[in-house]
Amino acid sequence: MSTAAPVAPLPTGLLRGGVASLRPGSAEASTTSKEAPAVEESKSTAVVKQTPITTPVVEAQPNETFSVFLDNVFDPADENVDESYAQALHEHFQLCGEVKKITIKIDRSTGYPLGQAYIDFATEDSLEKAIVYDGSEYNGRTIKVEKARQHWSKGKRKGKGKGKGKMKGSGKQGRGKNQEPSFKEWSVSVKTEWTIVREIMLSMLSKLQIDAKEVATEDMVWCGVLHDYNKEFDRLSTKTEKTMRRFEDLNFFNVTTTDDPKLPDFLQSDPTVSVIATDHVLACLVAATRSVYSWDIVVQKIQNKLIFDKRDGSQIDFLSVNETAREPPSNDDKDSMNSTVRLSHEASCINQNFSQMVLDTSAEPEQMEQENPFEEEGEGRAASGAYRYRKFILPGNPKAPEEFDQQPVSLIVRTEVNCKMPGKEASLVSVKALNEYDPKVTYSWRTHLDTQRGMVLGTELKNNGFKLGRWTAQAILAGCDIMKIGYVSRVRASDPWTHTVLGVQTYYTDGFAEQIGMNRNNVFGILRSFIDLIMGCEDGKYVIMKDPTKSMLRVYQVPWDAFGEDDADDGEEEEEEEGEELDEDGRPVPAQVVGSALLPPRPLIQR
Numbered sequence: 001m002s003t004a005a006p007v008a009p010l011p012t013g014l015l016r017g018g019v020a021s022l023r024p025g026s027a028e029a030s031t032t033s034k035e036a037p038a039v040e041e042s043k044s045t046a047v048v049k050q051t052p053i054t055t056p057v058v059e060a061q062p063n064e065t066f067s068v069f070l071d072n073v074f075d076p077a078d079e080n081v082d083e084s085y086a087q088a089l090h091e092h093f094q095l096c097g098e099v100k101k102i103t104i105k106i107d108r109s110t111g112y113p114l115g116q117a118y119i120d121f122a123t124e125d126s127l128e129k130a131i132v133y134d135g136s137e138y139n140g141r142t143i144k145v146e147k148a149r150q151h152w153s154k155g156k157r158k159g160k161g162k163g164k165g166k167m168k169g170s171g172k173q174g175r176g177k178n179q180e181p182s183f184k185e186w187s188v189s190v191k192t193e194w195t196i197v198r199e200i201m202l203s204m205l206s207k208l209q210i211d212a213k214e215v216a217t218e219d220m221v222w223c224g225v226l227h228d229y230n231k232e233f234d235r236l237s238t239k240t241e242k243t244m245r246r247f248e249d250l251n252f253f254n255v256t257t258t259d260d261p262k263l264p265d266f267l268q269s270d271p272t273v274s275v276i277a278t279d280h281v282l283a284c285l286v287a288a289t290r291s292v293y294s295w296d297i298v299v300q301k302i303q304n305k306l307i308f309d310k311r312d313g314s315q316i317d318f319l320s321v322n323e324t325a326r327e328p329p330s331n332d333d334k335d336s337m338n339s340t341v342r343l344s345h346e347a348s349c350i351n352q353n354f355s356q357m358v359l360d361t362s363a364e365p366e367q368m369e370q371e372n373p374f375e376e377e378g379e380g381r382a383a384s385g386a387y388r389y390r391k392f393i394l395p396g397n398p399k400a401p402e403e404f405d406q407q408p409v410s411l412i413v414r415t416e417v418n419c420k421m422p423g424k425e426a427s428l429v430s431v432k433a434l435n436e437y438d439p440k441v442t443y444s445w446r447t448h449l450d451t452q453r454g455m456v457l458g459t460e461l462k463n464n465g466f467k468l469g470r471w472t473a474q475a476i477l478a479g480c481d482i483m484k485i486g487y488v489s490r491v492r493a494s495d496p497w498t499h500t501v502l503g504v505q506t507y508y509t510d511g512f513a514e515q516i517g518m519n520r521n522n523v524f525g526i527l528r529s530f531i532d533l534i535m536g537c538e539d540g541k542y543v544i545m546k547d548p549t550k551s552m553l554r555v556y557q558v559p560w561d562a563f564g565e566d567d568a569d570d571g572e573e574e575e576e577e578e579g580e581e582l583d584e585d586g587r588p589v590p591a592q593v594v595g596s597a598l599l600p601p602r603p604l605i606q607r
Helices: 083-098 124-131 231-235 262-270 279-286 340-357 453-463 465-478 508-517 518-536
Strands: 018-024 038-041 046-049 067-071 099-106 113-121 146-148 193-199 216-226 250-251 271-278 296-302 305-309 385-394 408-419 428-436 482-492 499-508 542-548 554-559
Touching: 018 113, 018 271, 038 193, 046 216, 046 271, 046 465, 067 124, 067 518, 067 554, 113 124, 216 296, 262 271, 262 305, 262 408, 262 453, 271 518, 279 305, 279 408, 279 518, 296 518, 305 518, 340 428, 340 499, 385 465, 408 428, 408 465, 428 465, 453 465, 453 499, 465 482, 465 508, 465 518, 465 554, 482 508, 499 508
Parallel strands: 271 305, 271 408, 428 482
Antiparallel strands: 018 099, 038 046, 067 113, 067 146, 099 113, 193 554, 216 385, 296 305, 296 542, 385 408, 482 499, 542 554
């Protein structure tokens, strides 16, 4: 949207030393008056008086109720910010409703604008209309518009970042309050020193294809144990439901790629291997088109070797609930048992416990060639299951302009197999569980699961598309022939700790993938395209992040020490800069990085 011509520029040298506040007058007053303004100076702020715009000295604090935060609205190198800038903003947003005040943020040390501003509206309806302008064009710049946070002052925060992803099955995740993932916010704060490499619309990913028949696979090593699946669970119904057991004495692992004791060794010892990763990480990329909330993947490139990884304890470690529903869970009350974060913890623990509950422990398990690589002596027993390290050789694209893209690429992935079917065939099984937390009078699993299973599954595909997509991608990568999906509900809607298993449905992996619109050609096409994209960049560390406000993935180049242990030691206190905007948990709100200082040498190619 274009802006009106600026009016009556003020003398240079004004609006210095903090925040310049411009307060428009009544809605009926004209905002295009060309009367020369009278200037009244103070020690830290120049106060501009003009009819109908008045600018009394105000505190550098946005309205906490109906205020929006704007970013990238000005060029930070422009020192001649005057009243015309506020006039232009007022005209850009005046269709939203009555504007009470416009606040332009100024760097106290340099006197230059920070490229940011606040607009206070008279009503909440006006605020909601203004948020729609997020991502719109303003003076040739793509601006960011979001509701202003209330915590706009100095703050301190603590965090943890150590560990191997070990969890207990009791429902406790061992995370501090401020370290819980907030699925509706940015998964990690974008720093000013980060450089944007690429923006990828999610709709593009469905077009990426390679011939899956040309993908070669090879087992590198099996670790852990495999129990048989207990077929009694296939006969469950809502009338014969089973109470969910809790396995508090077992350790569950979701170790990062770099902390895995085997993956880095494969990368170093085998010169043909170019990429290492885990199925949890790659499944997010494969199912990205179905995602709504924010998540991020960390990629390191060193001498033409790639490591696809996650931050320990990030959103990837947890399962969302009703993420893609028309009315997803509210996160207004973070302490509510039905908030997005609490529900994700509940769903993750249900899946851990369910994976152990369906095992036939009366039969002797099959021991893999090596023991569980993450089990440590004196640290308790590891949950049953096998880790299958697989090599995938993805074919190249003969038509690609770059030599690397034309050649096959080998990657080794750590995948998980939960159990196997009893009998001679011993098909590999992936075990997952959907959970119901708020049954309705008109619809609940107890009343519909036995008689309308197809309708229940269709509803879950609509409400939990990303989660089911991740599970399907993981089953494909692990080579699991069968997926067992359980339906777990709270015994009482008000009790998030006690659950019951109402039924289990069985699906062949390829058939289920086809049912949800996922095919192997696209799965491997997405993986190959992201490998080619990062491999075309210089050595460094990169972050692939889902934008929580748009159907888009953003790729950033970040410093090598980003997400290091030094930034996450237990007990460390970090004081935020004065005036830095913080969210409800005391974390800095990520600034929108605009521009592309580093562009990939080639686009994602449809094969």
